[in-house]
C-alpha cells in the first residue's frame with residue numbers, strides 16, 4: 001500500500017520504559033539526529049528518583065522527551081504527540097500528557113500479566129479499548145528481534161536489549177529521520193564489540209522496515225528543515241555546558257582552573273565532567289563537604305587560580321559563611337548553584353528557583369555578591385564564562401544560578417571556535433613599590449591581586465575588616481562604613497558593564513512579562529503563542545540579578561503592570577518591589593515542574609481580560 | 614598566550630633566600646597576653662624558616678579563628694586568617710593549586726578538633742603536604758574560656774562550672790587514626806625541642822601534624838605545668854628519638870619498657886633493668902606510634918614529646934600534579950576546539 005506523506009511543524013516525542021531499557025539513548029539519538037537534520041530541538045530526561053527501581057513499576061519509569069520543530073522552540077513540549085512505551089507502567093504515567101490522537105508505539109511484551117499488575121491495570125489497555133482516542137501500534141519487538149538475531153551468538157537477554165533501537169527505527173521511518181547519524185554513532189560506540197554492533201544495527205534497520213512494510217502505518221510524516229545558522233552543533237545539558245564554560249573561561253583568561261566540589265543532585269555532573277578533563281590541565285578536589293568545596297577554592301584563588309565550586313541548595317546553605325569570607329577577601333570565585341526543590345532535601349531531582357533570596361541576602365553582615373543566571377542549557381556555557389569574567393575583573397565571588405531543569409535538559413549548542421570567545425586579561429601585581437593589598441582600580445574598584453610566590457609582595461588577608469588601601473586589620477568605625485560602601489559600590493558598578501534589559505514586543509504599555517533564569521523557554525514560547533493570538537503583551541528576561549541591568553527601572557516604569565512568573569513563592573517579585581517600589585503581579589509555581597508554557601499563557605489571558613493588578 | 618600565573622612567577626624568579634627571623638616580623642603589634650605560650654611558637658617558627666632553604670615569598674601561613682589563629686598577621690609571609698575551623702580546607706586548596714609553596718597552618722585545639730574536625734581528618738588522610746601547628750591550650754581562649762574537645766574531664770571552665778562531662782580527644786591518636794604521615798608533639802616552654810620538631814615537620818614531605826602544648830595564662834593557666842615546667846618535665850615527659858631507647862629523668866635514670874603492648878616505667882639504677890630492655894623508638898612503626906599516643910592520658914607513664922611517627926607517602930598535591938603531567942601528553946591535550954565540539958556533533962551547512 002502506498003503511504004501518504006504529511007508535513008508537520010514539529011512534534012513532541014517521549015521514549016518511556018524501565019531504567020534498563022535504554023530510553024535515554026533512544027532519546028538522545030532522536031534529538032541529535034533531528035538536530036543534524038536541521039530542526040530545532042529541546043529535550044528533557046525524566047529519571048526515576050531511585051537508582052535501580054524495581055523493573056516494571058510505576059515509580060521506576062525512566063523517560064526522555066524531545067520537542068523538534070521547524071520554527072524556534074524553547075521547551076521540551078507540554079503535550080506528547082508520539083509515545084514509545086516499553087511497558088504498561090510507562091504508558092500509564094505518560095497518558096495524562098498525551099495530546100489527542102497521539103501515536104503510541106507499544107512494546108507488546110511489556111504488557112504481559114506481570115507488567116499489567118505492576119502498572120495496576122485490571123485489563124490490558126492495548127486491548128480493552130481504553131486507548132480509543134489514540135493511534136495505538138502494538139509491536140512484537142522482542143519476538144521479532146529474537147528471530148532476526150537467531151544466527152548471532154547472543155543470549156536472549158542481550159537480544160532483548162536491542163529493543164530500544166528497534167523502537168527508534170520505527171519512529172525514524174515514521175517521522176522520516178535519517179538513520180545515518182545513529183549508524184555512525186553505533187559504529188563508534190560498539191566498534192570493539194562486533195556482535196553487539198551487528199545486533200543493534202539489525203534492530204534499527206528492522207524497526208525502520210517494520211514501519212515501511214506494515215499497513216497499519218498509513219502516513220509518513222516529515223518535519224521541514226529550519227533556518228538554522230550554518231555551523232557545528234551539539235546537544236548539551238546545562239551541567240556539561242557549565243563544566244565546559246569553566247574550562248573555556250580559564251583558557252580565555254590564560255589561567256589554571258581549580259574546582260572544589262562535593263557531590264549533590266542535580267549539580268554532580270559538573271564535577272563528573274570536570275574530573276574528566278584532566279588532559280586539559282584542570283585540577284579538582286572532591287572535598288569532604290561543601291564547606292571544604294568552597295574553602296578549598298578560596299585557597300586556590302588566593303594561589304592565583306580561576307577557582308570554582310558547584311552545588312545545589314543544601315550545599316549552598318553550607319557555603320554561606322565562606323561566601324561572606326570570599327566577599328571580604330575580595331578574591332575571584334565562581335559559585336554555581338543548580339537549584340532544586342527545597343526546603344531541606346526537598347525533591348532533589350526537581351527544579352525550582354527558590355535560592356535567589358539566599359544568593360542575594362543569605363549572609364551575615366552586608367556582603368554583596370554579584371548574581372547571574374542562565375536561561376537554558378546552552379546558556380549555562382555563556383553565563384559560566386560571564387560569571388568568571390565578572391569575578392576576575394572585579395575581584396569578587398560571583399554566584400551563577402541554574403536549575404535542575406536546564407542543568408539536565410538539553411538544547412542545541414552552536415559550537416563556537418575558541419578564538420571567537422573574547423579573551424580576559426586578569427593581572428597580578430608584581431611591583432613592591434606600588435602594591436597595597438586593598439588599593440583599588442579607580443574604574444572597577446577591584447583591589448590589587450598579588451599571589452604567593454611573588455617576591456616582595458608578602459601580605460595578609462583575612463576575615464577581619466581591613467583598612468582601606470593598606471589592608472591592615474582595622475576596627476575603626478569610619479573605615480568599616482567606608483569599606484562596606486566600597487564593597488557595595490563595586491558590585492553596583494558592574495551594572496555599567498552588563499547588557500541592558502531588552503524588551504520584546506511594544507517598549508511600553510499595559511503588561512510586561514518579566515522572567516529570570518531557567519524559565520526563559522516557557523515564557524518565550526508562551527509569549528510567541530500570545531502574540532500569534534493577537535494579544536498585546538511584552539516580555540523581558542533577566543540574566544543579571546545583582547546588579548540588575550542599568551535600565552531596569554525605566555523598563556518597569558514603561559508598563560502599567562508587570563507579571564513575574566517564577567518557580568518560587570515570590571523571590572524576584574520581592575526584590576523588585578523592594579528596590580523599585582513597583583507593585584508586581586506574581587505567578588508563582590513550586591510544583592516540581594519546569595515552568596509550563598500554558599500556565600503563563602493562561603495567566604496573561606486572564607490578566608488581559610480582568611485588568612487586575 | 615602564556616598563563617598569567619606562570620609568567621608572573623617566572624618573572625620574579627631569583628627568590629629571596631637570604632632573610633632572617635627579623636625579616637619575618639610583619640610589624641603588626643602582637644596582641645597576645647603577656648606570658649601567652651603562643652609567643653614561643655612564633656619565635657621558633659621565625660627562627661627556623663630562614664634555615665629551610667625556602668624562598669620567603671614561597672611561604673604561606675593559613676589560620677582559622679582563635680587567639681592562636683592570629684598567627685599569620687604576625688608573620689611577614691603570605692598569609693590568610695580565615696574562618697573558624699576551615700584553615701585546613703583553605704590550605705589544602707592552596708597547596709593543591711600551588712604545590713611549590715611551603716604551606717603552614719596555625720590552628721587552635723577548638724579550631725582544629727571541634728569545628729574543623731572534619732577537615733582535619735580528611736587533610737591528614739589525603740596527606741596534603743603542609744605543616745599543621747595545633748596550639749593546644751586545652752580551652753577556647755578567644756571566646757573567653759569555654760571547654761574544648763581537648764579539655765580534660767572534670768575541668769572547670771566558663772561553660773562547665775561543675776566540670777566537663779565529656780572525655781577529650783587524644784589528638785595524636787586521632788591524627789594517626791586519620792592517616793597522618795607525621796605526628797609530633799612539643800610544648801611552649803622547651804624552645805630547643807620545639808625547634809627540632811618544627812624543623813622536622815617542615816622537612817617532612819606530607820601532612821605534618823604538630824600538637825603544641827601552649828599555656829593560656831588567662832583561661833587555663835598551668836594546664837600543662839605537670840609536664841612542662843623545669844621541675845616536672847624530666848620526670849613526666851620522655852623525649853623521643855628515632856632508633857634510641859626511651860629514657861627519661863634528670864639523669865636519664867629511668868626508661869620505658871614494653872610489657873606486652875603496655876608501656877611501663879623501669880629504673881635503670883636498681884640493677885634490674887638496663888637500656889637493652891627498653892623500648893626502642895621507631896618513627897616508621899605505626900603500632901608503636903599508637904602505643905606512644907596512648908601514653909598521653911596514662912598517668913603511670915611520662916608524656917612522649919618529639920616525633921611519634923614519620924613515614925613517606927606520596928602527598929595528595931604531588932599525586933595531582935603527577936596525574937596532570939601524565940595526561941598533559943595524551944593526544945588532544947589542551948585542544949579546546951575538540952573539547953567544545955564533543956563527540957556527537959553535527960554540521961549544518
Ligand SMILES: Cc1ncc(C[n+]2csc(CCOP(=O)(O)OP(=O)(O)O)c2C)c(N)n1
Pocket residue numbers: 678679680681682697720721722723724725748750752753754755756761
Ligand atoms: C562559626 C564560628 N563559630 C564560633 C566562633 C567563635 N569562636 C571564635 S574562636 C573560638 C574558639 C577558639 O578556640 P581555639 O581554637 O582553641 O583557639 P584559642 O583561642 O584557644 O587559641 C570560637 C568558639 C566563630 N568565630 N565562628
Ligand code: SF4
Pocket residue numbers: 644645646648649650651680681750754755828829830831832
Ligand atoms: S587569652 Fe590565653 S590564648 Fe589568648 S592570648 Fe591570652 S594567654 Fe594567649
Ligand SMILES: [Mg+2]
Pocket residue numbers: 679721722723748749750751752753754761
Ligand atoms: Mg584553644
